[in-house]
Amino acid sequence: MKKTAIVALLGILMFSCKNEKKEEQKIETDQVENTKEQTVSKDINWSEIPDLKDIGNFPFFTAPAGLKISNEKEGLSEFFDYETMQNYTGSSIYTTEGKLGILTFEGSDGKDFNQKLFDKSFYDYLDKIGAKQIYKGEFPEDEKQRAILEKNSWTGKKRTSGLLRESDSPFAVYAFKNGGKKYIVNIQSNSAQGNIFIMELKDFEQTIKKYSAAQMKTDIDKTGKAILHINFDTDKASLQEDGQEIVDEIAALLNADPKLKLSIEGHTDNSGTEARNQTLSSQRANTVMYALAAKGIDIQRLKAKGFGSSKPLKTNDTEENKAENRRVELVKIQ
Structure with missing residues (x-):
């Protein structure tokens, strides 16, 4: 019995030593592998x-x-x-x-x-x-x-x-x-x-400024119209928050010049059917017109029209060009 116990104990000790050597070898291997990429520092401080x-x-x-x-x-x-x-x-x-x-x-x-x-x-x-x-x-x-x-x-x-x-x-x-x-x-x-x-x-600096009433007046005086990219909800005529801010600027433009009359003209890209684009552009033009009326602008000074995708500014061959074509134009009524 004693001999059996001694043999068993020796076996346990030998097994333990082998495991320790394997662990040491693994640690050494890991250390070698970790130095292969010659990392100098983990982050830039x-x-x-x-x-x-x-x-x-x-x-x-x-x-x-x-x-x-x-x-x-x-x-x-x-x-x-x-x-x-x-x-x-x-x-x-x-x-x-x-x-x-x-x-x-x-x-x-x-x-x-x-x-x-x-x-x-x-x-x-x-x-x-x-x-x-x-x-x-x-x-x-x-x-x-x-x-x-x-x-x-x-x-x-x-x-x-x-x-x-x-x-x-x-x-x-x-x-x-x-x-x-x-x-x-x-x-x-x-x-x-x-x-x-x-x-x-250098951190990116946003240089795009809100299209102001003053800029709209400058464009209308120069070309007879102002081109606006107003944000509506996707495939809807409801204004997003920044779209409402542009409407506020249009109201300021009209309040500054009581004689100014505007045709509000909606345009889309060529996504969707022709009929849907026509309807959507008309609805969006009307949304802007009635939002201005709600701000106290005499609706008799305003008209709303929709042209769908019939008058693109650019060919509808890229997403960037399509974004340019989705617009509202303020056209001065003579």
Whole structure:
């Protein structure tokens, strides 16, 4: 009995040791796997990003000897006043927006592009000036993150450029500050070319202003009509909240000029049947007219007409053009 118990105990101890070794091996393997992507930091903490001095002006990069910038204009291959860019931090995607410059490099003086020269030149330069490396490595394994990064594709006047998901094309993400502004750089190369995508971060600023009574008067005095894009509920003649705000401006226009008379004319795109579009455009014109009457405007100064889709401003071949054709026009009655 004692011998049996001792053998059993030894078996348990040996099994436990084997499991501990397996766990240690698994941890070591995981650690190796986790270092493959060379993650520098998980997120971009701008308080830790260096503010660089004496590095010139946007886009901050020039071509080293042996390389040139393709289709170069003002130091860039392509430029976009406003764009978005997806930046991989090693664990997540950091979305930025602002002005984007793209520099595409090729060989100069008839020489082929030299990938090693490109990589050595620009990685050394970024390290030298003190830009912070956020990430350097291959595309992430996560398919959702890969799909987001593949949205980094921009079509300019000369070409379409973006981050490429292909073998032997690792990329890096850097960040720095300069002159009170924030910058993100994505850099990638392959055997054919090198690309630098540099973005000056800036929040989007809405510049569209409410179509005011003053602007309506200016347009009517100039062309005899004002074109309004009033928001109604889908396939209905009921006004949405911002549509009611435009009606308020029309009322202000009419109150400012008691002699002004208007024909309120509704238009649709070509979605739906001709009969339905005619009915809907008439109903929407009447909605605006009666909303103005409810604000005290003499209805004798107003007329309402519907033209359906018979008078498009643009061809109904895109959603953007259809949106332009869905409108209400205020036409001055002589």
